[in-house]
Amino acid sequence: MTKSYSGFRLLKEGIGGNKGWGQAWRTPEPEKIYDFIIVGGGGHGLATAYYLAKKHGQKKVAVIERGWLGGGNTGRNTTVVRSNYFYPESAALYDMSLKLYEQLSRELNFNIMLSQRGMVVLAHSDPEMELSARIVNAMQINGTDAELIDADRVKKLAPILNTRPDARFPIKGGVYQGRGGTARHDAVAWGYARAADALGVDIIQNCEVTNFLIEGGECKGVETSKGTIRASRVGVAVAGHSTVMGGYKLPIQTYTLQAFVSEPMKPVMDTVAFSPSYGTYFSQSDKGGLVIGGGLDRIPSYAQKGNMPAQEAVLSGLIEMAPALAKVKLLRHWGGAVDVTPDSSPVIGPVDVPGIYINCGWGTGGFKAIPAGGYLLAHLLATGKHHEVSAPFDPSRFRKGRLIDEAAASGIAH
Amino acid sequence: MQRFPCPFCGLRDETEFFYAGDLGKVRPDTTQPVSDEEWSAYLNDYANVKGRAKEVWVHTACQEYLALERDTVTMDVLSVTQFRKGEI
Numbered sequence: 280m281t282k283s284y285s286g287f288r289l290l291k292e293g294i295g296g297n298k299g300w301g302q303a304w305r306t307p308e309p310e311k312i313y314d315f316i317i318v319g320g321g322g323h324g325l326a327t328a329y330y331l332a333k334k335h336g337q338k339k340v341a342v343i344e345r346g347w348l349g350g351g352n353t354g355r356n357t358t359v360v361r362s363n364y365f366y367p368e369s370a371a372l373y374d375m376s377l378k379l380y381e382q383l384s385r386e387l388n389f390n391i392m393l394s395q396r397g398m399v400v401l402a403h404s405d406p407e408m409e410l411s412a413r414i415v416n417a418m419q420i421n422g423t424d425a426e427l428i429d430a431d432r433v434k435k436l437a438p439i440l441n442t443r444p445d446a447r448f449p450i451k452g453g454v455y456q457g458r459g460g461t462a463r464h465d466a467v468a469w470g471y472a473r474a475a476d477a478l479g480v481d482i483i484q485n486c487e488v489t490n491f492l493i494e495g496g497e498c499k500g501v502e503t504s505k506g507t508i509r510a511s512r513v514g515v516a517v518a519g520h521s522t523v524m525g526g527y528k529l530p531i532q533t534y535t536l537q538a539f540v541s542e543p544m545k546p547v548m549d550t551v552a553f554s555p556s557y558g559t560y561f562s563q564s565d566k567g568g569l570v571i572g573g574g575l576d577r578i579p580s581y582a583q584k585g586n587m588p589a590q591e592a593v594l595s596g597l598i599e600m601a602p603a604l605a606k607v608k609l610l611r612h613w614g615g616a617v618d619v620t621p622d623s624s625p626v627i628g629p630v631d632v633p634g635i636y637i638n639c640g641w642g643t644g645g646f647k648a649i650p651a652g653g654y655l656l657a658h659l660l661a662t663g664k665h666h667e668v669s670a671p672f673d674p675s676r677f678r679k680g681r682l683i684d685e686a687a688a689s690g691i692a693h
Numbered sequence: 694m695q696r697f698p699c700p701f702c703g704l705r706d707e708t709e710f711f712y713a714g715d716l717g718k719v720r721p722d723t724t725q726p727v728s729d730e731e732w733s734a735y736l737n738d739y740a741n742v743k744g745r746a747k748e749v750w751v752h753t754a755c756q757e758y759l760a761l762e763r764d765t766v767t768m769d770v771l772s773v774t775q776f777r778k779g780e781i
């Protein structure tokens with residue numbers, strides 16, 4: 280077992296010159312055969328491996344990652360967590376996730392820096408306020424904490440926002456979720472990786488899965504850049520790359536989503552604000568940088584870098600939301616290849632090839648869903664059956680026409 | 694700003710172009726029975742190619758439909774031709 284992290288340990292290692300920490304996880308060579316293979320070492324894949332080992336007692340589990348842990352969207356997102364969705368199916372899923380997040384630092388013995396600083400979705404007109412009231416009602420019925428707040432409350436929460444009546448989109452109020460906030464994205468990947476490794480999961484990095492090993496119409500493992508690795512059940516959590524390995528079709532289109540970080544500065548923003556009208560949301564990290572995001576690029580793409588029209592839209596939106604930030608310099612910007620579905624809801628379940636189970640379609644908003652996505656895919660892999668929370672998200676919903684259209688709740692954001 | 698070629702108008706800003714879907718995707722013949730699988734595949738599935746993709750685009754300025762080959766990793770446009778009924 281890796282040594283546990285604690286205040287005492289910090290003191291001890293500090294005195295010892297920080298030489299005794301050791302590696303947080305091993306770097307094993309792949310075995311020839313496992314019981315379960317998880318393709319993709321992002322948050323969802325690592326969480327799946329952890330829950331397979333922890334909750335289902337599985338010992339022979341491998342995670343296969345083509346690059347480095349969290350090098351996909353898990354390490355590229357704007358770290359917003361929330362569960363303010365409209366439909367009961369989504370509320371059950373995302374609230375399960377937020378509840379798991381609320382316990383996660385303790386469970387993993389790894390500080391994921393969950394900061395429930397709240398999140399406000401702004402409403403800019405009277406009709407938008409009426410819609411917000413409807414959304415808040417739906418959320419409260421679903422058991423999610425949501426409040427309808429007025430412009431004065433917005434002004435108190437985030438004085439940096441332009442609340443003047445002559446703004447391009449004046450702020451009338453918004454939907455507030457106090458349990459929303461941010462968490463450290465890398466820490467979520469690393470925390471799950473360390474805990475899974477301690478339970479015996481082999482995490483294999485720099486190993487690309489090229490295609491599935493199909494025998495007699497069933498999946499029996501994967502072909503990789505390090506050779507064939509066999510397993511009777513394969514879980515796939517590769518986000519924008521979900522259709523690249525072949526074998527099955529999915530209603531996924533891969534788009535670039537961009538984000539930006541500014542130079543660090545004094546605290547100006549201690550909640551998350553999202554304006555659907557401006558198409559921009561932002562928060563401030565603990566280091567002081569503004570973390571800014573917005574909508575998808577307009578063109579399907581796997582380039583993990585974005586195009587300029589989307590940058591212009593997001594940043595001009597930021598300046599309208601908070602004109603005082605106009606002179607702030609950007610430090611970095613980047614893009615991730617996100618997996619977009621027709622109804623903005625994830626796809627969780629078996630695909631047409633027996634033995635393959637997929638977890639994808641999180642699009643712009645799957646960081647908040649990592650604990651639940653992992654928990655549910657682990658349940659599917661271990662039992663062969665859906666957990667009641669994942670059942671509505673089965674790929675068969677497209678054939679049945681039972682879409683869970685969350686475009687309004689996830690439309691652009693996070 | 695990336696510039697896309699239109700066979701009629703030349704190089705123009707990418708914002709003038711609209712992505713319309715996969716090239717070669719044909720609507721099922723609804724005068725015949727269509728299964729749920731076929732209809733759902735038509736509505737929801739995409740080729741989602743990584744690399745050389747064949748797509749239909751519209752140049753909104755001249756309203757012409759274009760058959761465009763594009764590298765979805767580098768974002769380069771590899772070829773463009775007009776897309777008219779019966780031609781592809």
Ligand SMILES: Cc1cc2nc3c(=O)[nH]c(=O)nc-3n(C[C@H](O)[C@H](O)[C@H](O)COP(=O)(O)OP(=O)(O)OC[C@H]3O[C@@H](n4cnc5c(N)ncnc54)[C@H](O)[C@@H]3O)c2cc1C
Nearest residue numbers: 319321322323345351352353356357359488615645646647
């Ligand atoms: C700019 C941006 C901002 C975002 N902001 C938010 C936000 O604020 N809140 C929120 O909830 N969500 C947000 N998201 C979405 C969120 O980041 C993703 O939905 C989530 O991280 C997906 O996790 P994952 O584990 O499914 O995928 P990833 O983290 O992308 O992991 C997939 C892994 O699979 C690997 N892989 C791919 N192909 C192969 C192969 N053939 N063989 C082996 N490995 C392979 C990749 O290298 C990658 O590491 C944002 C995304 C982006 C890009």
Ligand SMILES: [Zn+2]
Nearest residue numbers: 699702752755
């Ligand atoms: Zn033209």
